[in-house]
Amino acid sequence: IFHNGKAVIDAWGSMDAHQTTNGLYDGNSLQTIFSSTKVLTSLCICILADRGHLKLEDKVSKHWPEFAQNGKEGIRICDVLRHEAGLAALVSETEPEDGSKDYNITLQDIENLDAMAKIIAKARPYWKDGIRRSYHSMTRGFILAEIVRRTDPSGRSLQVFFDEEVSKPLNADTWIGTPLVIQEEFHIADMTLIDSTRQWVESY
Numbered sequence: 001i002f003h004n005g006k007a008v009i010d011a012w013g014s015m016d017a018h019q020t021t022n023g024l025y026d027g028n029s030l031q032t033i034f035s036s037t038k039v040l041t042s043l044c045i046c047i048l049a050d051r052g053h054l055k056l057e058d059k060v061s062k063h064w065p066e067f068a069q070n071g072k073e074g075i076r077i078c079d080v081l082r083h084e085a086g087l088a089a090l091v092s093e094t095e096p097e098d099g100s101k102d103y104n105i106t107l108q109d110i111e112n113l114d115a116m117a118k119i120i121a122k123a124r125p126y127w128k129d130g131i132r133r134s135y136h137s138m139t140r141g142f143i144l145a146e147i148v149r150r151t152d153p154s155g156r157s158l159q160v161f162f163d164e165e166v167s168k169p170l171n172a173d174t175w176i177g178t179p180l181v182i183q184e185e186f187h188i189a190d191m192t193l194i195d196s197t198r199q200w201v202e203s204y
Helices: 034-050 077-081 113-122 140-151 158-167 180-185 195-202
Strands: none
Touching: 034 077, 034 140, 034 158, 077 140, 113 140, 140 158
8 A cells, every 4th residue: 555655555465385376475476356357447448438438328339239139228338337237147139038048158259359249249138127236247347348349449458458548557567367478477376266166166
């Protein structure tokens, strides 16, 4: 924590003898921040709004016309930010109304921005009333990433936009998707799943 440009608290810790990809964990090690990344994606959207490239009240389809399918026509950017878009999971337009069967999204899909955009554009929301909230843990980032691509005048990906507009200007060792060169340069903490978390992950 910095106060008036001076570090007043410099605290860190880990499990005993916790390993990283390049040695032991220390105060300069990097680690995954999981859903804290949602703050970073929100920041990118707010930068674009501040520059007049979008409004938080805009319908997503204003900037992403293909999104207006299967009941998503009225979803706004602010609904996505508040986890109120009804897209906490991606339900195929041809599947039951109760969402009993979701898309079988592959790793190859996740690594392909165009593929994920097509899947999201065709998905059907769990609800359409615009007042219910459900944590969009796995979907919010993909939706906002496509909005960033479509509203940034340069058409940058969310990863590049954050790096050039936030991380580098602030000299912050933070990335959305850590480049391989960074992985080789920094100590990156290994992740150890506790039993309950491992069971949850394996259930998918």
